[in-house]
Amino acid sequence: MKRTLVAMLLITMLAGVSQAENWPNWRGPGFNGVASKGDFPTTWNVDQNISWKLALPGVGSSTPAIWEDNILITANDGGFNLVICLDRSGKEKWRTQIGSSRDGKHRKASGSNPSPITDGESIFVYYKSGDLACLNFDGKLNWLTNLQKEHGEDTLWWDLGTSPVLTRDSVVIAVMQTGPSFLLGIDKKTGKQIWKSDRNLDAPLEAAQSYSTPIVVNDDGNESLLVLGADYVTGHDASNGKELWRVGTLNPNGEKYWRSIASPVLSDGILLAPYARGRTLTAINLGAAKPSVAWTVDGICADVPTPIASNGTAICMTDKGLVTKIDVKTGKQIWQTELEKARMGFSASPILAGNHVYLTREDGVTFVVKADDGEIVSKNTLAEEFTVSTPVFADGQILVRTMQALYCIGK
DSSP states (O other): OOHHHHHHHHHHHHHHTTTTTOBBTOOOTTSBBBOOOOOOOOOOTBBSSEEEEEEEEEEEOOOEEEEEEEEEEEETTEEEEEEEEEEEEEEEEEEEEEEOOOOOOOOTTOOSSSOOOOOOOOOEEOOOEEEEEEETSSSSSSEEEEHHHHEEEOOOOOOOOOEEEEEEEEEEEEEEEESSEEEEETTTTOOOOOEEEOOOOOOOGGGBBBOOEEEEETEEEEEEEEEEEEEEEEEEEEEOOOOEEEEEEEEOOOOOOOOOSSSOOOEETEEEEEHHHEEEEEETTTTTOOEEEEEEESSSSSSHHHOOEEEEEEEEEEEOOEEEEEEETTOOOEEEEEEEOOOOOSSSSSEEEEEEEEEEEESSSSSEETTOOOOEEEEEEOOOOOSSSOOOEEETTEEEEEEEEEEEEEE
16 A cells, blocks of 8 residues: 555656646646646736636536647536537637536536546546546547436436546546445446446435545556545545445544535545535545544535645645645644635635645635745636636646636736
8 A cells, every 4th residue: 555655646746747738637637736837827817917718608617627739628508518629829629519418506516517537648528417428639529428327317416526537448437426326437448337336335315425536546557546425435446446445434423414525635645535514634544554544633624625735735725715734644734824705715626836825716816825834925806707616727827717718827
């Protein structure tokens, strides 16, 4: 297991180097909320430091992905799921319809909450309708399957949120809900099911439901999956989905409504699991002979945003903007900063770029905070457009998606 964690950290660092121009999936190349090195803007507004703005068709809550000159974004419009490809100047290259859409129930959500992901060869997109598709970079479908038609309708009380992740051979989807729950490994090239692993745990009622995204770990070519939801963190063999271990105690009193939205993060052999609607952050030591809880702290996490994890530290935030940096080994606080209060809260996950942390509020305001001491650098406003999407960082530019538009910040 220790080799696994070292390998994961190496992969994260290599991804930051080899994919310096790319942002292939939600929360960046390492899935840890860390941007590659670069000089990114720290001040902007609707009239300053905006390279371009593009009105988007329909609605969507997903985060864009970037590969070379391609910006990939999903949306719902006219009763259809869409995937749209832009060039880096914001000009549309193509758009493809993928099945009929299902509208979101919650004001923060849509039928296209899951973010696209790419390995540089193919593009993978997933929607609330159950449609999972693979496309090439010309927008042509390689394959399309509907997971709900094959495995049953989702029973989530709210809107599908988990994003797909990629292993060597598979695109992996986590379905964690009231009723049958499972992980699926789908062949990246054919769209055929390789494996299905049941994940039916003893979480009560809504606590069985999860909107989080798994982590893929590589240990000298042996891949595993780390999954948070239904009151447990579980580890799985990525080649067949088999459960390798589980750690519970996230819901000791059996609370019925503790569904999970924020995703796990990994740094220095410690997996951090935000839980209890943001009330708790639990650290699991994966370097031990048997994974086990190392510590739990209260009151520093959020219901929706996922923490940053990097170089033995984590940066967490509450829904209302209390930002805390901690040591992942001990859980001890390094610094804490409180952002300006507002009617809106935070749903986008924070991103670390260089020595700056970017925190985007639902009203389109982004705060920039120094990572070393928590000093607030700036407050930046985008026309009070509602946003829950996590910003994207590449080539010195920042993409911020609102429900109405996509902004490119920086020249």
